[in-house]
Amino acid sequence: MSVAATAPAPARVFGSGIRRREDPRLLTGTALYTADFTLPGQAYAAILRSPHAHARIRTIDTARAKAAPGVVAVFTGADSDGVLKPIPCAWLIPNSNLKTAPYRPMATDTVRFVGDAVAVVVADSDHQAYDALELIDVDYAPLPAVVDPQKAAEAGAPHLHEEAPGNIAFHWTVAGGDIDAAFTSADVVVRDRIVQQRLIPTAMEPRGALAQYVPATGELTLWNTTQNPHIVRFIMSVVTGVPEDRLRVIAPEVGGGFGSKIPQIQGDFITVFCAMQLGRPVKWVETRSENYVSTTHGRDHVQEVELAATTDGRILGVRATVWAGMGGYLSTAAPGIPTILHGLMLSGPYQIPAIKEDVYGVYTTTTPVEAYRGAGRPEATYMLERLVDLLADEIKADPVEVRRRNLIPPFENGHAVATGLTYDSGDYQGALDTALAQIGYDNLRTEQAAARAKGRYIGIGVSMYVEICGLGPSQVAGAVGFQGGLWESAIVRFHPSGKVHVFVGISPHGQGEETTFAQVVADELGVAVTDVKVVHGDTENTPMGWGTYGSRATAVGGAALAIATRKIKEKARLLTSHLLEAAVEDIDYADGKFFVRGSPDKAKTIQDIALMANVAWNLPQGMEAGLEASSFYDPPNFTYPFGTHIAVVEVDPETGHVELKRYVAVDDCGRQINPTIVEGQVHGGVVQGIGQALWEQAVYDQNGQLLTGSLIDYAIPRADLLPDIDVRSTVTPSPHHPLGVKGIGEAGTIASTAAVYNAVIDALEPFTVRSIQMPLTPERVWRAITAGKGA
Amino acid sequence: MFAANFEYLRATSLAEAHRLLAANPGAKLLAGGHSLVPLLKLRLAAPPAVIDIGPITELRGIAGQGDSLRIGALTTHAAVAASAEVRTSAAALAEAAAGVGDPAVRNRGTIGGNIAHADPASDLPTVLVALDAAVVAVGPKGERTIPAAEFFTGIMTTALRDNEIVAAVVVPMSKRGVGSAYVKFAHPASRYAVVGAAARVAVNKGTCAEVQVAVGGLVPHARRASAVERALTGQPAEAASFQAAAARVREDLGGDVNGDVFASAEYRAAMAPVYVKRALAAAAARAGLT
Amino acid sequence: MKVPITISINGRARSAEVEPRLLLVQFLRDVLGLTGTKIGCDTSQCGACMVLLDGIAVKSCTCLAVQADGCAVTTIEGLASNGQLSALQEAFWEKHGLQCGFCTPGMIFAAYELLRTNPNPSPEQIRHGLEGNMCRCTGYQNIVRAVQAAAAAGGRA
Known part of the structure; x- marks a missing residue:
């Protein structure tokens, strides 16, 4: 049922890689993004943000700022409280003892992350607004910070919200099959402690908002950097009280999102508040440094994972406990990410009779965490693909062979897994075989051995995945606490x-x-x-x-x-x-x-x-x-794209530098409408996942200060650090979708982190390295080698 | 992105620049802007006045001066990297200039601005110290020449006096049988040097006759690696001696190695011998070519 | 105190009195309304603001408007002539070298600069030529292809 992608190009426009209609305006600078609009009489907002991770606000003195040249108004949380409702969380996972706490557009008495909004200056020009920002005096009484989600869940940790004892925002469990029996009867158990480091989405267009309110009609128009303007209208209406029929939200050209433009953030509401208070258009555009502390982050899991298997490599069960950092408040979709989009995907492409996972969503004094490309699924894929490689290592089998022994056989219409999901269609073996053939796996293993004999360390990493896409049946959305339809x-x-x-x-x-x-x-x-x-x-x-x-x-x-x-x-x-x-x-x-x-x-x-x-x-x-x-x-089921990615790396044993030498991606997103666009989605997705494996990390110090607060410190992938990505596909149509398509936006990211990581660990096999914390910086790799040499 | 206000003054001659400096205490000099403008944008610097020395044409260009090259302070990194003279007779400098920031940064950033800023992770200071270059500083009463090794005094501090302006850098030219190289462990985000090593090696009949080495990036300011130099001088120009000599760099590092969230001091110190070794090997190879 | 400046923008002289602190990119966007030039960071890293200053690619966020006084600036709005896309613009379109488009104007000028100094770059040289420009959508691969295609088609203009 899989069809090689090398089949002749179809004559139909469906399936043809035609040029994009969007591009002429983007190529000529005529496309308009939110920051590009200017309305008559427009004023500019600049937001004062907390420099403390956790503090009580004693007093705020805005007198000097109000008197500064060009300043139209200065507002604080005291002004907006009661006018604006708290920002709602829109994914309230049932049966998880979920504890929300008020997330105010501007803090009133307590700030809970560096970047929490405290006050806003509106001025005639942006420069004047930023000048006046320096004239606001805030007296803070610092409180203790806690940035690690596992530590925040320990007794005695600094406490964020009285609504959430022990900082636990929720505790969710997924269980299927007899997990205790799986581990009791296992010949082999492999374990790991994985830190899915915190990432910063870094859409190239920062966030921004332009709000125009007409008091005479009560109509509000909002230009917004968003992935979902209709949800913005819904939530904005709830927070501001402006009826939905008087509220118009425009997502003009939007410069990437990767999840960071799903939630409604403080700046959106502050901008609208200012426009409504002043009856004058107000624009706010965040700076990149502001984006890094105040717009959402992604990932941030601590995972303790174990896998039970037989000596011949059959997986019997997977068990995990995850502490998922939520940041200072629950962002719009945050609780659904480490649960529904993560825990339910723990079977991956494998037949696993028993699965159990406990997920603790934990408040920490950090920037709120949201969806970031892949959202929960990369964390699941990585977990499984690490465990399978550890199993292969333990039983001295080829990692590809171990995968083969456990794959779900091809199916065309429905396969149930232990987490309760029913996959739509899949041919995991087909994707694996295509990828192995494309990379020349057997030859590579020979080359690897020859290189090792010469003191060169080449590694090959395989990553297989199934993702859950096409969210989703609204009835399921309701059942899992999503506060909307899908x-x-x-x-x-x-x-x-x-x-x-x-x-x-x-x-x-x-x-x-x-x-x-x-x-x-x-x-x-x-x-x-x-x-x-x-x-x-x-x-x-x-x-x-x-x-x-x-x-x-x-x-x-x-x-x-x-x-x-x-x-x-x-x-x-x-x-x-x-x-x-x-x-x-x-x-x-x-x-x-x-x-x-x-x-x-x-x-x-x-x-x-x-x-x-x-x-x-x-x-x-x-x-x-x-x-x-x-x-x-309203879809009858989710769609389940899948694939196999293989990375080849070489590690410099003197410095720990990892060079990515080759990369093959085989993805199956069902039928393809435009293969050129599909390929582009894979390129970008793969590179973002490589970023997590090798370079990207948001690092907080013990006081909750973001040490990687700009693009000088936070390393997103650059052109010269990357090889070409060889993109291939198989085609297994979704049986329930009218066009047979499945979705491709996140596949690359879901697969690539584990592929690169596994390749590096494979390269270091002579040094008996099992685990290195991501990202695999030269220092961490060097330390692992050094420790391995000493062992 | 929103600098504090300042007064903008433009100088078209060194004399005018000195007049403006004297009349505006606290003023900052602006050349290509790639050190100062980033500070202004983030309000990490808020000088009352900025004196634009960009129009001073006498500070531009590369010219021979005896056995040396005189590189005007306003010469851009791109111009240094592209200069045939620099590539031939101070290859390490061309190599370092070609690796500063990115192409657009190199099109605007200047050698004078770079060294006056004296970022410890900058590439050029390491090369200038290794090559025994000198900085020409011009004050109201004339100019003086400061050896590069004495010019850089600490993190973002130099021997330059408040009333002095960097006019040029003077770099001794490599002769036949002499090669130089700069190798760098670039930070993946900033592109600054986590560790940088520059070397100039004179090879005579297979032996390292003269050796000059400096390291930067991991110490508060670029410094000579004299233990390495001593260890290699008179040794055969081959991998084993480069490795043995490079290992001595630890003696040159001192107790003030920088560490940060990306790379600890311990790791950087461990990398110094690796990069010194690579710089020595590359320099010696070039010596053989010339 | 404001300073009078005159800059030739896409072939047309534009004069204004500006605060010295105004960046060239802010002058283009906020004073002249040429919003094709983008701002993606505040630390001179991302390259979204790249323009040509006297024919050479620069980051317009790291140049004061007053520094460009008397110079000629080309922005993305000035690259196509009479509705005809330049070779680079065509190549980016043909090779799907853009997705969200935000980095594209800067990316095109980075490519322009590369081809100015090296008309026949290897893929590796292209990747190095793009090191001052960030793209989060494409993984750079189709941008590399676009630059190769533009080079093969005879250049940047």
């Missing part, structure tokens, strides 16, 4: 001239759905792709949608679009039968034409039908005018 909607509208307008609820920010969605519509309706325009990002003219994250835009939004398009086709068929005076069941469709079966000359193009439907001169009885359809698609 369906998507689309409207497809034919104009009389035969041009097509598509309006979607999802909100791309780099993924290219203006192109891929046009391809879907063009393919379904037989119109030119250039005749289809996709509109998104403005709540005023797009139907409701829950946003672009979790690789769901195409998996859910694309399905809504396909169904709306098919409704149009059905109506067109009816109208054709009426106009050609033939029975509906005798009307065939091919290549944009409806015709009477057996009489291809008796035909109407879709454009003919669009015109006739719109002028409505001759419609069948009961048919409404126009050629337009909408769809609300």
Whole structure:
């Protein structure tokens, strides 16, 4: 059922790697991002942020700032408290004893992370606002900080919220199969303590907001750097009290998100508050340094994991305890990430009879943690792929062979795993074989041995994954505490001239759905792709949608679009039968034409039908005018993309430097609408995961100060540190998706961290290295080698 | 991104720059801006006035001066890296200049601004100290020449007086049979040197006749590695002697090795011999080529 | 005290009185409304603000507007002529060298600078030429391909 991606390119626009429609405006500097808008009378906001990780605010003196040149107003939490409600958490995991605590847009009495908002200056110019910021005097009484989630959960740790005893935000458990029996009967148990270090998403466009409030009408318009404008409208309405029908949210061009533009952050609400108080447009754009302390972070798990197996390498069970740092407050989707998106994925591509995981969400005096590309799934994949490699090491078997022994056999429609999920379709063996062939695995092992004999340390790392995408059935969303639905909607509208307008609820920010969605519509309706325009990002003219994250835009939004398009086709068929005076069941469709079966000359193009439907001169009885359809698609199941990635590294034993020499990615995201875009998603995803393995880490000191607070210290991957990524694919359609697609946005990140990490550990095998904390900085690798030499 | 206000003054001659410096206590000199502007943007510096010396054409350019090259203070890193004279007769300097920041930084950043800023992780000081270069500092009453090894005095501090301006750097040229090299352990984010090692080696009939070595990045300011120099002088120009001599660098490091969240002092100290060894090998190889 | 400056922007002289602290990128974006040039960091790392200053690529966040007085600046808005994309713009489009587009204007000028100094770069040289520009979407690979394609097509213009 898998098809090699080297098959001849299809003639259809669906499946064709056409150039993106988005690009001309982006290439010429004419695209407008939030920071690029300026409204008449606009003022600028600069936010004063806590320099302390944890402190009581004794007093705030804003008098000098208010008197500074150009200053329009200075507000503190005392001004906004009661006007703005606390920022709600939108994923309230049931049966987890979840304890929320008020997350105020501006702190009132206590700050709980460096970067917590304390006051705002609004001035005529941005420079004046920042000048005045220095004139606000805040008297803080520092309190003790705690930055490590495991330590924060210990008795006697500094305490953040009275609502959450012991700093425990929630305790969630997933269990399937008889885990005690698995470990009791095991021949082999391997264990590890894994730190999934805290990462900073670093979308290249920082966050920002521009708010315009018209007191006379009570209407609020917000330009916002967001992945989900409709959720922003919903939550903004809850926090500000502005009714949703008076609230318009525009996500204009958005410069990447990677999860950091899912949540509504303090700056968004502060900007809106200022605009409403002043009746004047207010713009706030964070600086990168501000972004690093105040916009969300990702990962931050401490994982104690163990795997039970037989001596011949069959996995019997996986057990884990995870302490997931939440930061000072629960961000919008935070609790769902280490639980639903992580714990439920602990079977990966393997047959594992018993799984149990305890997850503690823990408050720490750090920047709130949110989704970051992959969100929970990289942490699960990494955990499993480490354990499988440790098992291979323990039983002296090839890591690929151990994987093979445990893979779920190919299935086309449904496979249940111990965590309770039912995967849609998969051919894990196929992806593995493709990757092994592409990298030349057997030869590589020979080369590795030869290199070692010469004192060169080459390593090969394999990572297999299954991810959960296409979030998701709304009924499941409700059952797992998500405070919203997870369906998507689309409207497809034919104009009389035969041009097509598509309006979607999802909100791309780099993924290219203006192109891929046009391809879907063009393919379904037989119109030119250039005749289809996709509109998104403005709540005023797009139907409701829950946003672009979790690789769901195409998996859910694309399905809504396909169904709306098919409704149009059905109506067109009816109208054709009426106009050609033939029975509906005798009307065939091919290549944009409806015709009477057996009489291809008796035909109407879709454009003919669009015109006739719109002028409505001759419609069948009961048919409404126009050629337009909408769809609300609520998926029956998640989609489960999968794949195998293999990395080859060389370690410099003198310095500990890791050089990434080769990388092969084989991903299966079901049918591909635009393989060029799929490949681009994999490139970027893989590189972000490599970043976690080798370079990226947000480091706090004991006092809760972020030591990696700028791009001078926080190392995101750069071009010269990377090899080409060799991207391949297999195609296993999702059985339940109208287009057979699954989603590709996060696959690369989910797989690559473990692939690179396993490769480095493999390279260091002669030094008997088992485990090194990520990122694998030269010093850490060097220390492991040094310790290994001494052993 | 939002500097505090300052007064902007522009000098078109050294004399004018000195006049402005005298009249504006606390003023900062602005050359390419790649040391000062980042500080201004983050308000880590808030001088009352900034004197732009960019227009002083006499501070620009590379010219031979006896056995040395005189490199004007306003010469950009890109110009130093691209200069045929520098590449031929001070290869280590060209190599270091080619590795400062990134291409756009090298297009604006200047050698004078770089050394006056004296960031301990900067590349150029290490090379200048190794090559026995000198800094020409011009004060209101004339100029003086400061050996590079005496110019850098601490973290972001130099021997430059408040009323002096760096006018040029004078770098002795390598002769036939002499090679130099700079190797660097670059920080993955900042691109500054975690450890930098510069070497100039004169090879005569397979023997290291003269050896000059300096290290930077891991110490408060670039410093000569005289223990290494002594150990290698007179030894055969081969891998074993480079390794043995480089190991002596620990004696040169002193007790003030820097450490940070990316690389501890212990690790940096352990890396110094590795990078010194590599610099020696590269320099000696070049000596053989010239 | 404000300082009068005149800068030729994309071939047209633009004069203004600016505070000395105003960065060139702020002058372009906030005074002239040329918002194609982006700000992605505050430490001169990301390269989103790259423009040509007298034909040479610079980070406009690390240059005061007053320093550019009398100079010629080319921004992304000035690269296409008469609606015709430049070779680099075409190549970025053809090779899918951009996703969210935020780093793209700077990335194009980094590529321009590379091809100015090295018209036929190897993939490795291209990667080094891009070391001052950050992209979080593409993993750089298709940007490298785009620069190769532009070089093969005869250059940057």
